[in-house]
Amino acid sequence: MFDIGVPELLLILVIGLIFFGPGKLPELGRAIGKSINEFKKETNKEKDVTDENKSFAETTIIDVKEEKKK
Numbered sequence: 001m002f003d004i005g006v007p008e009l010l011l012i013l014v015i016g017l018i019f020f021g022p023g024k025l026p027e028l029g030r031a032i033g034k035s036i037n038e039f040k041k042e043t044n045k046e047k048d049v050t051d052e053n054k055s056f057a058e059t060t061i062i063d064v065k066e067e068k069k070k
Helices: 006-069
Strands: none
Touching: none
8 A cells, every 4th residue: 555665664773763762652543543443443444344335335226126127
């Protein structure tokens, strides 16, 4: 997706060490990981709701078409 390779990751790590220090880096990594997980969960919930609404709409359209034929 972002095409980040090993050199880029090392650069990000070095910059993180400079700005936050070695003590804060694991804590920062955990916080970022939790945030990403929460974002993914919420995105999946929204996708599920969208899929349910789409399925309901398709079923309703089929029902209307069947009633129209009668």
